[in-house]
Amino acid sequence: MPTGDAVHIVRRRFVGAPGPRVAIVAGIRGDTPEGVRVAHKVASLLEQHHDALRGTVDIYPCVNPLAAHRGERYWPFFSQDLNRCFPGRLEGHAPDRVAYTLTEEVRDAAQVIELRGANPAFSEAPQAHVRARDTQAADLARHANVNVVWARQPGPAAGSTFAWQHPNTLVLEGGTGNRLQPKVGVALTEGVLNVLNVLGVLPDAILPFHWATITRPLMVGDDRVHRVRAVAGGLFLPSRGVWDEVEAGDVIGEIIEATAGEPIETIRAPASGRILAMREQPVVLPGSMLARVVVTATQESA
Amino acid sequence: MRDRVVYQLSAPYREPYTLRALEFGSGGPTVAIVAGLHGNELNGVHALNLVASALRMARLNGTVTLIPVVNTFGLDQGTKRWPIDDNDINQAFPGDPQGSAVQRIAFALLEATQAEVCVDVHSGSPLVDEICQARVPLTGREVGLARAMGLPMVWRREGDRLEATGLVGAWRERGVAALHVVGGRGATLDLARSRQIADGLLRLLTEVGVLRFGMEPGKILVDATRRGVAYHYSSFGGFWVPEVAVGDRVAAGHLLGTINEVVGGSLVEEVRADRAGVVVTMRSYPVVHARELLVRVAEPT
Numbered sequence: 001m002p003t004g005d006a007v008h009i010v011r012r013r014f015v016g017a018p019g020p021r022v023a024i025v026a027g028i029r030g031d032t033p034e035g036v037r038v039a040h041k042v043a044s045l046l047e048q049h050h051d052a053l054r055g056t057v058d059i060y061p062c063v064n065p066l067a068a069h070r071g072e073r074y075w076p077f078f079s080q081d082l083n084r085c086f087p088g089r090l091e092g093h094a095p096d097r098v099a100y101t102l103t104e105e106v107r108d109a110a111q112v113i114e115l116r117g118a119n120p121a122f123s124e125a126p127q128a129h130v131r132a133r134d135t136q137a138a139d140l141a142r143h144a145n146v147n148v149v150w151a152r153q154p155g156p157a158a159g160s161t162f163a164w165q166h167p168n169t170l171v172l173e174g175g176t177g178n179r180l181q182p183k184v185g186v187a188l189t190e191g192v193l194n195v196l197n198v199l200g201v202l203p204d205a206i207l208p209f210h211w212a213t214i215t216r217p218l219m220v221g222d223d224r225v226h227r228v229r230a231v232a233g234g235l236f237l238p239s240r241g242v243w244d245e246v247e248a249g250d251v252i253g254e255i256i257e258a259t260a261g262e263p264i265e266t267i268r269a270p271a272s273g274r275i276l277a278m279r280e281q282p283v284v285l286p287g288s289m290l291a292r293v294v295v296t297a298t299q300e301s302a
Numbered sequence: 303m304r305d306r307v308v309y310q311l312s313a314p315y316r317e318p319y320t321l322r323a324l325e326f327g328s329g330g331p332t333v334a335i336v337a338g339l340h341g342n343e344l345n346g347v348h349a350l351n352l353v354a355s356a357l358r359m360a361r362l363n364g365t366v367t368l369i370p371v372v373n374t375f376g377l378d379q380g381t382k383r384w385p386i387d388d389n390d391i392n393q394a395f396p397g398d399p400q401g402s403a404v405q406r407i408a409f410a411l412l413e414a415t416q417a418e419v420c421v422d423v424h425s426g427s428p429l430v431d432e433i434c435q436a437r438v439p440l441t442g443r444e445v446g447l448a449r450a451m452g453l454p455m456v457w458r459r460e461g462d463r464l465e466a467t468g469l470v471g472a473w474r475e476r477g478v479a480a481l482h483v484v485g486g487r488g489a490t491l492d493l494a495r496s497r498q499i500a501d502g503l504l505r506l507l508t509e510v511g512v513l514r515f516g517m518e519p520g521k522i523l524v525d526a527t528r529r530g531v532a533y534h535y536s537s538f539g540g541f542w543v544p545e546v547a548v549g550d551r552v553a554a555g556h557l558l559g560t561i562n563e564v565v566g567g568s569l570v571e572e573v574r575a576d577r578a579g580v581v582v583t584m585r586s587y588p589v590v591h592a593r594e595l596l597v598r599v600a601e602p603t
């Protein structure tokens with residue numbers, strides 16, 4: 001730092017009997033404390049039981065500490081999105097070097113898990129994201145105690161994200177940005193521990209829950225996730241909550257005019273299923289995303 | 303001149319977002335010039351307004367479309383990004399008419415700039431001062447157009463990631479000649495640089511045949527590829543004190559600036575030129591972290 005003090009990015013390493021190495025990374029964006037807390041909870045359990053471990057677990061609980069310290073998404077100063085800096089450069093400035101170091105750190109890991117929170121404008125159900133072509137990751141994600149496993153096609157920025165750097169990376173997210181939701185934190189913590197169990201790193205005996213309580217997720221691709229967007233600008237008032245069941249055409253919220261308060265648009269579910277994400281931040285423009293609805297029923301193929 | 307509303311988007315608590323284009327002349331050749339995609343980059347906004355006042359009095363052979371500000375909401379608040387949801391419009395291309403606000407704006411902007419020659423004008427970051435430059439591909443029609451602009455620097459380079467997802471990349475995808483112009487510093491108005499950019503744009507319009515001005519050619523100090531540009535980074539964090547300014551000529555070994563302790567001011571590092579050249583980029587904000595770009599020196603033509 002310019003004033004001479006240093007910022008440290010912490011790695012906590014838990015080494016047991018010979019076995020696979022798993023890397024767990026949280027806090028790439030500074031507004032996702034949920035992932036950071038899950039990393040801490042997993043670490044504290046591993047600390048109590050590290051003699052029972054098979055393999056090595058490296059936990060990076062908060063890789064963007066300067067942003068986390070301000071509760072902001074981006075690396076400060078140049079306002080850089082660390083999750084657009086990968087694979088990074090050793091000779092670059094601080095965020096590029098952090099990205100580079102992290103990419104190198106996880107290179108020979110057998111499994112990488114990234115923990116996120118949601119975008120602060122939304123509330124999200126616990127969910128796992130994997131790349132559409134990573135079938136091994138999708139299989140593993142079944143055990144992550146999430147409501148949905150979403151196999152996504154890469155967007156234009158995918159190549160510069162952390163999750164793209166290592167094949168079969170599992171991304172877990174849920175809750176709301178800059179907030180901690182007790183239920184989501186517990187669900188994702190148990191999910192990570194269960195995944196460690198499936199990988200053979202953690203024995204059954206020390207799991208603090210019964211395997212049968214793990215949620216069986218809905219496995220979906222992009223075709224089963226519908227985005228709901230605003231037509232009018234105004235204030236969005238949701239009338240349904242995350243993971244509520246909806247029928248196609250059900251009212252899930254309304255938009256009111258921002259200064260007079262009259263209703264100007266009724267928002268309806270585009271498909272039957274459940275609400276995967278719901279907008280919490282009410283100010284919207286035409287085209288702003290309001291909700292995601294995931295189709296629960298498997299479509300019959302024609 | 304026609305002042306045309308190209309696109310509108312209703313917005314809570316305020317008047318709708320309005321994208322305006324100033325159109326001059328008719329027929330071909332066609333040129334489109336855009337500024338203010340980033341709301342805190344103001345030299346381009348002023349430069350386009352200077353071009354507009356010149357075009358009002360000129361006889362045109364062809365069509366010129368000027369869009370002086372795209373990110374009006376960001377400009378109102380002094381932010382680079384689109385302030386609602388904090389998105390970068392210049393990463394939303396090619397856009398989507400049914401997508402988010404920035405995707406809709408990007409789509410409308412591409413529709414409004416269907417021209418044979420397209421220019422996107424930016425400033426440097428608010429922390430960094432840049433010589434006025436046209437960034438173009440290594441080969442192709444853009445190189446000749448950039449030289450005709452006569453800005454102090456022509457930088458022939460392979461397109462970077464930001465260019466690829468931005469407006470310039472979207473234009474190149476369409477197969478038209480697209481120039482990326484950068485000059486000065488964000489969040490400030492530099493009158494001399496704005497005039498320099500405006501003159502460059504008028505020379506470009508002359509080169510394309512839209513105007514018949516007898517403009518003096520500009521003085522190109524640097525016509526370089528990446529190999530001809532030296533990047534100097536900080537080795538330590540501290541207080542950066544520049545010893546030269548953008549546009550200065552320096553000899554090899556010349557002191558470019560020093561990094562000093564924030565408290566006490568003791569010398570931490572001297573940064574010296576590794577070759578003779580022209581200072582084309584200067585970090586102007588003094589507080590620096592380790593491995594940040596401080597100065598670029600380019601070999602002269």
Ligand SMILES: [Zn+2]
Nearest residue numbers: 340343424425
């Ligand atoms: Zn810009």
